Amino acid sequence: MQKRSPARYCAHAACGKVDGFAEPALDVLSPAVIRVDARTGFAHPALALGLPALDEAARVFGVATLAIGNSYACGSLGYFVEELAERGLVALMFANASPSIAPHGGKVPFFGTNPFAFATPRSGEAPLVIDQSSSVVAKVAVIDAHERGATLPPGWALDADGQPTTDAAAAMAGSLSPIGGYKGASLALMIDFFAGGLTCSNFSFEASSFGDCDGGPPRTGQFVIAFDPLMFSGLKFVDRTETLLTAMQSEPDVRVPGTRRTDARRRNQAGIAVPTALWESIQRLAGDRAVMPGEGTEACI
Amino acid sequence: MQKRSPARYCAHAACGKVDGFAEPALDVLSPAVIRVDARTGFAHPALALGLPALDEAARVFGVATLAIGNSYACGSLGYFVEELAERGLVALMFANASPSIAPHGGKVPFFGTNPFAFATPRSGEAPLVIDQSSSVVAKVAVIDAHERGATLPPGWALDADGQPTTDAAAAMAGSLSPIGGYKGASLALMIDFFAGGLTCSNFSFEASSFGDCDGGPPRTGQFVIAFDPLMFSGLKFVDRTETLLTAMQSEPDVRVPGTRRTDARRRNQAGIAVPTALWESIQRLAGDRAVMPGEGTEACI
Numbered sequence: 158m159q160k161r162s163p164a165r166y167c168a169h170a171a172c173g174k175v176d177g178f179a180e181p182a183l184d185v186l187s188p189a190v191i192r193v194d195a196r197t198g199f200a201h202p203a204l205a206l207g208l209p210a211l212d213e214a215a216r217v218f219g220v221a222t223l224a225i226g227n228s229y230a231c232g233s234l235g236y237f238v239e240e241l242a243e244r245g246l247v248a249l250m251f252a253n254a255s256p257s258i259a260p261h262g263g264k265v266p267f268f269g270t271n272p273f274a275f276a277t278p279r280s281g282e283a284p285l286v287i288d289q290s291s292s293v294v295a296k297v298a299v300i301d302a303h304e305r306g307a308t309l310p311p312g313w314a315l316d317a318d319g320q321p322t323t324d325a326a327a328a329m330a331g332s333l334s335p336i337g338g339y340k341g342a343s344l345a346l347m348i349d350f351f352a353g354g355l356t357c358s359n360f361s362f363e364a365s366s367f368g369d370c371d372g373g374p375p376r377t378g379q380f381v382i383a384f385d386p387l388m389f390s391g392l393k394f395v396d397r398t399e400t401l402l403t404a405m406q407s408e409p410d411v412r413v414p415g416t417r418r419t420d421a422r423r424r425n426q427a428g429i430a431v432p433t434a435l436w437e438s439i440q441r442l443a444g445d446r447a448v449m450p451g452e453g454t455e456a457c458i
Numbered sequence: 459m460q461k462r463s464p465a466r467y468c469a470h471a472a473c474g475k476v477d478g479f480a481e482p483a484l485d486v487l488s489p490a491v492i493r494v495d496a497r498t499g500f501a502h503p504a505l506a507l508g509l510p511a512l513d514e515a516a517r518v519f520g521v522a523t524l525a526i527g528n529s530y531a532c533g534s535l536g537y538f539v540e541e542l543a544e545r546g547l548v549a550l551m552f553a554n555a556s557p558s559i560a561p562h563g564g565k566v567p568f569f570g571t572n573p574f575a576f577a578t579p580r581s582g583e584a585p586l587v588i589d590q591s592s593s594v595v596a597k598v599a600v601i602d603a604h605e606r607g608a609t610l611p612p613g614w615a616l617d618a619d620g621q622p623t624t625d626a627a628a629a630m631a632g633s634l635s636p637i638g639g640y641k642g643a644s645l646a647l648m649i650d651f652f653a654g655g656l657t658c659s660n661f662s663f664e665a666s667s668f669g670d671c672d673g674g675p676p677r678t679g680q681f682v683i684a685f686d687p688l689m690f691s692g693l694k695f696v697d698r699t700e701t702l703l704t705a706m707q708s709e710p711d712v713r714v715p716g717t718r719r720t721d722a723r724r725r726n727q728a729g730i731a732v733p734t735a736l737w738e739s740i741q742r743l744a745g746d747r748a749v750m751p752g753e754g755t756e757a758c759i
Binding site for chain 1: 487488489490491493518519520521522523525548550560561562563564565566568576578588590594637638640641642644645647648650651654655656657658661663683685687689690691694695698699701702705706709711712713715
């Protein structure tokens with residue numbers, strides 16, 4: 158497992174895990190189905206190409222889908238569904254990833270943390286965004302604990318024999334616990350059908366690791382479904398959303414998902430303090446010299 | 459909480475919780491969005507009316523949705539998505555229900571067990587079907603334990619103070635544990651937006667209980683999205699599904715979701731033994747005399 162680094166995307170471009178120069182290609186498969194082939198490039202330009210077409214189709218038909226194939230990790234899914242919700246759409250997104258979760262009854266990682274994200278527009282507020290993996294925690298939480306030599310809280314992970322463990326090294330050799338036992342494994346399986354199957358990409362078990370330079374491009378996928386609430390329930394939809402969220406917060410300690418994120422965004426409008434070493438590393442990576450596959454690895458790690 | 463009974467649907471028709479004579483009404487909101495108003499009747503005739511239209515739209519556009527509003531519990535969601543998958547479609551379904559799960563940080567039930575179901579076609583086999591609630595167990599599991607005076611396994615439920623409990627009576631006064639803590643509560647919230655919000659129906663917190671005769675019709679909803687895999691990945695999709703499921707079962711104890719159900723179906727093709735009392739009760743309920751709201755309650759319970 159490769160050490161996490163702010164420069165991992167650059168390192169992966171340098172070692173050929175992702176093609177930093179790929180030009181994604183858009184196909185309209187039906188008036189409501191858009192496909193973008195990321196051509197083993199980053200998911201971000203593929204999504205940037207596909208989302209406006211998805212938006213347009215969803216407004217005409219009330220529902221539309223965007224299938225991104227042959228791509229790399231997209232990072233936060235919430236970012237993309239929030240963009241759609243800011244334009245008034247309800248959005249649901251699935252992504253698959255390299256293996257971390259064992260199937261129910263198994264011990265060997267087979268599904269990625271396979272997350273889903275959901276966003277819906279709000280009245281006078283940032284959209285409500287849900288973005289969560291099929292595992293109890295994201296893999297980086299276990300990697301972090303392992304690097305710090307810390308013990309894991311119970312329930313996060315299983316060892317190589319499929320037994321619950323709080324030992325981070327044993328967890329690294331084992332698998333991540335799915336949420337709700339077999340239910341989280343089934344959720345990860347379903348997400349593989351959308352993000353791998355319907356996008357003509359690799360399933361999780363076929364994907365090379367997102368965590369190292371081995372095995373070439375992972376060729377995973379992202380699948381987005383957008384709904385125009387105006388088509389379903391008119392202007393009433395956003396008012397009804399506020400009714401639900403107000404009622405939900407009638408108990409004092411209830412938190413609307415994403416509140417911590419939107420609060421942090423508000424607090425940090427003037428800017429975010431970044432350690433000098435990180436800033437210098439970013440400056441170096443953002444320099445004129447394009448990082449070609451096979452060269453520049455040192456500058457990137 | 460009303461005692462479970464094979465005749466509960468009849469009891470609810472008799473007491474006005476559901477209108478057994480309602481005629482559902484179909485609206486085509488766009489070529490890819492179908493809405494059926496169940497008019498406070500059973501979800502089943504509304505789904506029977508909407509599913510063929512959904513099927514047709516999904517084949518033309520690759521994706522289509524069916525929003526069922528103002529309906530009652532639909533029972534097993536898996537039944538309906540399996541029907542679509544038997545016709546070659548990939549299907550995803552959401553339903554909301556009367557409150558059982560508290561929001562994250564809260565103690566009072568606010569979301570239903572809000573299940574989702576997914577089905578996908580297979581080659582020479584019954585479709586793969588996933589059908590699961592946002593709670594660790596379905597509410598009936600807790601009701602059953604309560605009726606039997608049994609202790610609950612840890613992790614199933616919370617008491618009225620939001621603390622984990624294995625006492626079935628305390629669980630009945632409290633709430634069901636969502637899968638993965640806040641993640642299950644967020645899943646239930648998302649499903650409320652689809653099944654309640656986009657269908658113009660009640661949210662879980664506004665719905666009368668599915669478990670008693672109080673409060674009139676629950677007016678909950680069901681939301682189905684169907685995808686034609688031929689439009690996305692051609693004939694390859696079903697082969698790829700088999701590749702995934704074969705690889706998944708390379709460890710000996712791994713079970714494909716729904717295997718127990720399909721095995722039971724195979725085993726019981728000649729028929730199922732039913733206790734005499736249950737058979738007589740069904741015969742009585744299926745008799746000529748229609749049960750009108752307000753009459754016949756005794757015959758139904």
